[in-house]
Amino acid sequence: MKPRDMALFALVALLILGTGYLQSWNAALNILNMGLISAIMALGVNMQWGYAGLFNVGVMGFVALGGLGAVLVAMPPVGESWSAGGLRVLFALGIGLAVIMGAIQLWRRMARGALRGLAMVVWLVAGFFVFRAVFDPAVAAIEAVNPAATGYLGGLGLPVLFGWPVGALLAAGAAWVIGKTALGLRSDYLAIATLGIAEIVIAVLKNEEWLTRGVKNVIGIPRPVPYEVDLQADPGFVERAAGFGLDPVTASTLYVKLLYAGLFAIVLIALIWLSQMALRSPWGRMMRAIRDNEVAAEAMGKDVKARHLQIFILGSAVCGLAGAMMITLDSQLTPASYQPLRFTFLVWVMVIVGGSGNNFGAVLGGFLIWFLWVQVEPFGAFLMELLTSGMAADSALRAHLLDSVAHMRLLTMGVILLLVLRFSPRGLIPER
Amino acid sequence: MDVLNAVVALANFVLIPATAYGAQLALGALGVTLIYGILRFSNFAHGDTMAFGTMATILVTWGLQSYGISLGPLPTALLALPAGIAITALLLLGTDRAVYRFYREQKAKPVILVIVSMGVMFILNGLVRFIIGPDDHRFADGARFLIDARTFREMTGLAEGLAIRTSQAITIVTAVVVVALLFWFLNRTRTGKSMRAFSDNEDLALLSGINPERVVAITWIIVAALATTAGVLYGLDKSFKAFTYFQLLLPIFAAAIVGGLGNPLGAIAGGFLIAYSEVTITYAWKKVLTYLLPDGMAPEGLVQLLSTEYKFAVSFVILVIVLLFRPTGIFRGKSV
Numbered sequence: 001m002k003p004r005d006m007a008l009f010a011l012v013a014l015l016i017l018g019t020g021y022l023q024s025w026n027a028a029l030n031i032l033n034m035g036l037i038s039a040i041m042a043l044g045v046n047m048q049w050g051y052a053g054l055f056n057v058g059v060m061g062f063v064a065l066g067g068l069g070a071v072l073v074a075m076p077p078v079g080e081s082w083s084a085g086g087l088r089v090l091f092a093l094g095i096g097l098a099v100i101m102g103a104i105q106l107w108r109r110m111a112r113g114a115l116r117g118l119a120m121v122v123w124l125v126a127g128f129f130v131f132r133a134v135f136d137p138a139v140a141a142i143e144a145v146n147p148a149a150t151g152y153l154g155g156l157g158l159p160v161l162f163g164w165p166v167g168a169l170l171a172a173g174a175a176w177v178i179g180k181t182a183l184g185l186r187s188d189y190l191a192i193a194t195l196g197i198a199e200i201v202i203a204v205l206k207n208e209e210w211l212t213r214g215v216k217n218v219i220g221i222p223r224p225v226p227y228e229v230d231l232q233a234d235p236g237f238v239e240r241a242a243g244f245g246l247d248p249v250t251a252s253t254l255y256v257k258l259l260y261a262g263l264f265a266i267v268l269i270a271l272i273w274l275s276q277m278a279l280r281s282p283w284g285r286m287m288r289a290i291r292d293n294e295v296a297a298e299a300m301g302k303d304v305k306a307r308h309l310q311i312f313i314l315g316s317a318v319c320g321l322a323g324a325m326m327i328t329l330d331s332q333l334t335p336a337s338y339q340p341l342r343f344t345f346l347v348w349v350m351v352i353v354g355g356s357g358n359n360f361g362a363v364l365g366g367f368l369i370w371f372l373w374v375q376v377e378p379f380g381a382f383l384m385e386l387l388t389s390g391m392a393a394d395s396a397l398r399a400h401l402l403d404s405v406a407h408m409r410l411l412t413m414g415v416i417l418l419l420v421l422r423f424s425p426r427g428l429i430p431e432r
Numbered sequence: 433m434d435v436l437n438a439v440v441a442l443a444n445f446v447l448i449p450a451t452a453y454g455a456q457l458a459l460g461a462l463g464v465t466l467i468y469g470i471l472r473f474s475n476f477a478h479g480d481t482m483a484f485g486t487m488a489t490i491l492v493t494w495g496l497q498s499y500g501i502s503l504g505p506l507p508t509a510l511l512a513l514p515a516g517i518a519i520t521a522l523l524l525l526g527t528d529r530a531v532y533r534f535y536r537e538q539k540a541k542p543v544i545l546v547i548v549s550m551g552v553m554f555i556l557n558g559l560v561r562f563i564i565g566p567d568d569h570r571f572a573d574g575a576r577f578l579i580d581a582r583t584f585r586e587m588t589g590l591a592e593g594l595a596i597r598t599s600q601a602i603t604i605v606t607a608v609v610v611v612a613l614l615f616w617f618l619n620r621t622r623t624g625k626s627m628r629a630f631s632d633n634e635d636l637a638l639l640s641g642i643n644p645e646r647v648v649a650i651t652w653i654i655v656a657a658l659a660t661t662a663g664v665l666y667g668l669d670k671s672f673k674a675f676t677y678f679q680l681l682l683p684i685f686a687a688a689i690v691g692g693l694g695n696p697l698g699a700i701a702g703g704f705l706i707a708y709s710e711v712t713i714t715y716a717w718k719k720v721l722t723y724l725l726p727d728g729m730a731p732e733g734l735v736q737l738l739s740t741e742y743k744f745a746v747s748f749v750i751l752v753i754v755l756l757f758r759p760t761g762i763f764r765g766k767s768v
Contacts, residue, residue: 055543057476128737136733181752185759187543188474188693192685193755196748199682207741340678341557345550352547407561414554418531421548 001360005429009360012367019375026250029257031374036264037326039366042350043271044318046362049351050431051279052311053291055187058178058194060343061201062171062316064335066323068205068212069167071333074222075155081145081210086153088138089210092131099127142210152213161224164267164324171320172313174201179309198344205335218333225259228252260329267325268363271318275359287311288357319347341410346373349413353420355427364429372416373409380408433590438723440592444581445719450711451704452600452669455607458703459662460680461687462614462696463655469631469694470651471532473545478659478684480556483677484523485660486667487564489516490571497573505575505598509664510606516664521656527552528652536648553678560674569672572599599668610661611700614654618696623650631694679744683710686747690754692761701762706747714740 001009016035020028041059048054103124110116143151155163174197182193205212212218231237231252241251278284290297290304298304327333346369354365384405391398420427460482467475475481492512502508531552535545578601581593618624623646630637630647638644663677670676687706691698716734725731738745754761 053543055546181756185755188546189689189755189759191474191546192682192689193748193752196682196686196744196751199679199744200742200748203741203744207739341554345554348547348550349554404562404565407558407566409558410554411558411562414551414556414558417551417554418548421544421551422531422534425544 005360005364008364008428012364012371015371016367019371023378025254026257027374029254029261031371033257033260033264033329034326034374035367035370036261036268037322037329038347038350038370039268039363040264040271040322040325041319041347042354042362042366043268043275043359044315044322045347045351046315046354046356046359047275047311047318048315050357050362051284051287051291052308053187054183054308054312054315055191056194056312056315057191057340057344057348058196058198058201059319059347060338060340061194061198062174062319063323063326063343064198064201064205064338065170065174066164066167066320066325067327067333069170069320070160070163070324070327071212071218071221072155073158073163073166074160074328075218076157078145078150078152078154081142081150081153084145085138085141085210088134089142089153092135092138095127095134096131099124099131102127139208139210147216150213151216152210152218159224160222160328163328164321167324167327168317168321171323172317175313175316176309179312183308183312184305195340195344198340202335202338205333205338212333212335215336217335219331221327221331221333223331224263224328225256228256231255264325264329267321272359272363279359346413349417351427352417353427355429355431357431358427358429361427361429361431365427368428369413369416372412376409376412377406380405380412434723437590437592438720440584440588440590440594441719441723444592444594446711446715448594448596448600450708452603452665453711454704454707455603456662456666456669456703457680457683457687457707458700459607459610459658459665460684461691461699461703462611463658463662464684464688465691465694465696465699466651466655466658468688470627470647471536471545473542473549474685474693476546476549476681477553477556479678479681480553480560480674481520481524481655481659482663482666482680483560483672483674484556485516485520485656486663486672486677487560487674488519489513489660489664490564490569490667490672492516492519493571503574506602507572507574507598507668509571509573509668510602513661513664517657517660520660521653524652524656525649528648557674557678564674566674569667571672572668574598597669599665603665603669606661606665610658614658614696617654627651682744683707683747686751690750690761692763695761695763698761698763705762706750709750710743710746713737713746714743 016028016032019031041063044062045056045059048056103120106120106123107116110119142153145151178193178197182190185193206214208214209216228249229252232248237252237255238248241248244251246254279287286297286302287307289300290302290307294304347366350365350369351362352365353369354363355361381402384401388395388398388401460478463481464475464478467473467478489509489512492515493507493509496502496508496512501511503511531548532545535548575598578596578598579594581595584594585591616624618628626637626642627647627650629640630642630644634644637647663672666677666680683706684703687702688699689702690705691700691702714736716736718731718733718735721735722730
């Protein structure tokens with residue numbers, strides 16, 4: 001890092017500290033924690049776009065899959081649901097997989113011609129109905145078990161930290177499937193394919209109640225850090241809090257958030273170290289060579305398609321990891337809260353503004369853009385209050401303007417993205 | 433009689449809604465495909481352009497309504513549509529001047545332009561929500577039905593009713609007129625021909641003295657007209673909500689790619705293909721099958737292949753299949 005980069009990071013640190021002094025330390029820590037997670041997402045996208053030039057606009061899907069991974073590991077299993085239909089659901093999913101594998105084999109083994117097409121269609125349609133015949137009753141049985149509290153299979157009941165790698169693996173699996181089909185086609189096609197898969201992942205999370213409780217949300221995911229109420233009941237903690245001149249309630253919330261920040265920071269630092277090592281290695285140079293000139297790299301004997309698939313899976317796994325961490329921080333999975341503007345395109349703004357191709361740039365972008373995303377709203381409200389102060393108090397226009405301040409952040413993000421692309425297209429910390 | 437009832441039920445729940453939806457998608461996909469052909473990038477801001485155009489039209493409609501002007505049985509929005517198109521065209525020309533032109537002069541890679549269009553998407557999205565808010569708005573007025581279900585039943589004596597909503601009829605008629613105008617323009621006029629020449633071979637077109645800035649400006653104006661019309665028709669048929677329009681991006685792009693990016697005919701075919709598949713697969717076939725199958729064999733379940741929540745999956749699967757087996761689309765689009 002050059003001194004200028006250090007100064008930029010110091011500036012972001014100052015912004016967060018300033019939030020602590022001017023607003024509240026609680027708010028500052030919230031920004032810090034989500035900033036850490038955003039930085040990890042940005043690292044993942046930077047791997048795909050910055051190293052390899054792959055245009056992935058399905059970040060939201062991978063983030064959501066990571067969250068699903070955390071839920072499947074950390075939530076206690078629901079024994080009643082498992083006995084009601086758990087095995088049947090697994091069996092149905094096995095049938096589904098077998099049908100798809102069979103279709104692929106059919107396509108490969110049969111001779112070209114109308115017969116092959118017909119056989120494929122018949123096989124797939126028949127397979128679909130067999131799958132639904134097993135799947136539907138099993139799902140109905142699971143969802144009937146105490147729907148208000150559970151109505152789903154639950155997870156494995158392991159510590160949530162194990163869910164992080166599982167979340168990453170789920171995202172990587174999805175990335176493998178998409179990569180196999182859409183990589184090697186034109187960049188716009190990959191973009192649309194990832195955009196589509198992200199919407200489908202969210203649709204699955206919203207609708208497959210046996211898996212995720214759908215829009216009923218999974219709440220109370222076990223935490224890796226102590227609960228505030230337990231801390232407040234601990235006399236030793238209360239005493240130490242008093243030593244800092246804090247009341248137990250404030251102290252416990254700050255303490256918990258700091259613990260989260262510590263956990264996330266360890267992951268982020270490890271990832272930065274790994275990606276720096278990778279980027280500087282022969283592998284990293286090869287990736288950039290492929291990005292800059294695919295034909296030349298291929299002529300040098302590099303397997304472009306396999307390398308693209310590899311980096312696509314790695315980057316998506318990092319996004320999944322970030323998604324699992326976010327679920328851990330929130331302690332809940334709310335499928336309806338996944339919005340493409342927030343989870344896909346905002347991460348893109350982070351990468352572009354920070355500097356694509358540079359890991360520190362992506363991290364800086366993650367922190368800076370998240371800070372702005374949070375702070376634009378109160379600042380905009382303040383500004384709007386000032387601008388409209390001359391109007392009559394009951395003016396309809398004034399009320400409308402004040403109500404609409406919440407949407408200022410989208411506008412601001414767009415303006416920032418366009419300004420950076422125009423005047424500093426390589427980002428704040430450019431690739432070196 | 434049962435067969436007739438089945439046909440009527442099918443028409444009522446599948447054919448007519450899917451045709452209207454397909455026409456809306458086709459108009460949207462035409463805009464995407466034109467930008468791709470002339471400006472050579474995938475415009476991610478297209479959904480939000482549609483939202484902006486619709487919003488402009490709604491605001492003008494409200495203005496007209498407050499003066500007591502209406503079109504009788506037709507929705508007032510049709511009267512406001514030209515104004516909406518003009519406002520959107522101004523906006524798009526302004527964005528081109530302020531944003532896209534710089535990259536065009538630099539001969540930036542298409543993918544950079546896609547990222548730029550992401551920035552424009554954010555701004556338009558914010559602008560629409562800022563002006564009209566994120567909520568649902570219904571702005572259809574005038575007569576609701578061309579034929580309603582009860583009249584149809586009384587007329588024909590069938591058990592099933594056939595309802596054609598005014599918005600559906602207007603959608604189909606407008607789409608036919610717009611598409612006919614567009615093809616006439618592209619194939620018969622000098623300007624249209626110069627646009628096609630520019631799309632086929634930019635360098636050759638420049639050598640023959642075609643003014644690129646004029647071609648680009650006209651493209652944006654046509655795109656404004658197509659996007660606003662598509663958006664208003666969709667809004668009349670369903671309702672206006674900024675976020676829904678953003679989500680339309682996926683089926684619209686799927687339609688444009690399936691038909692072959694850069695090929696207007698393909699965009700129309702793709703739009704209808706996506707719409708028909710989406711509606712057929714998410715429709716509960718129980719009613720139709722009950723009429724068609726002999727007594728006692730009527731299905732117990734709804735016979736719905738996929739729940740409506742998965743409609744995105746349909747466009748996606750079609751897209752993937754076409755990409756796997758015919759990567760340039762059904763109608764051989766161009767690839768940059």
